[in-house]
Amino acid sequence: MSTKIIKTVKCPTCAKPAVWNKEKNPARPFCxxxxxxxxxxxxxxxxxxxxxxxxxxxxxxxxxxH
Structure with a gap:
């Protein structure tokens, strides 16, 4: 059994967590x-x-x- 860690970063605009994944969040580092x-x-x-x-x-x- 393996658990996959989902990396998140803080959105530079609103400070909400943003998923750092190209497929799930193409707007990264923004949310x-x-x-x-x-x-x-x-x-x-x-x-x-x-x-x-x-x-x-x-x-x-x-x-x-001068």
């Missing part, structure tokens, strides 16, 4: 397509963004008058 689209919308309206490490006074051309 549903709705949560997946909410996350996509947050990236589109720039609510989610990756911080820029470039200093604000950086001049890529080197032509600043």
């Amino acid at each position: 549903s397509d709705r949560c997946r689209l909410i996350d996509l919308g947050a990236w589109a309206d720039e609510s989610h963004r990756i911080a820029d490490a470039t200093p604000p006074d950086f001049d890529p051309d080197g032509s600043s008058n």
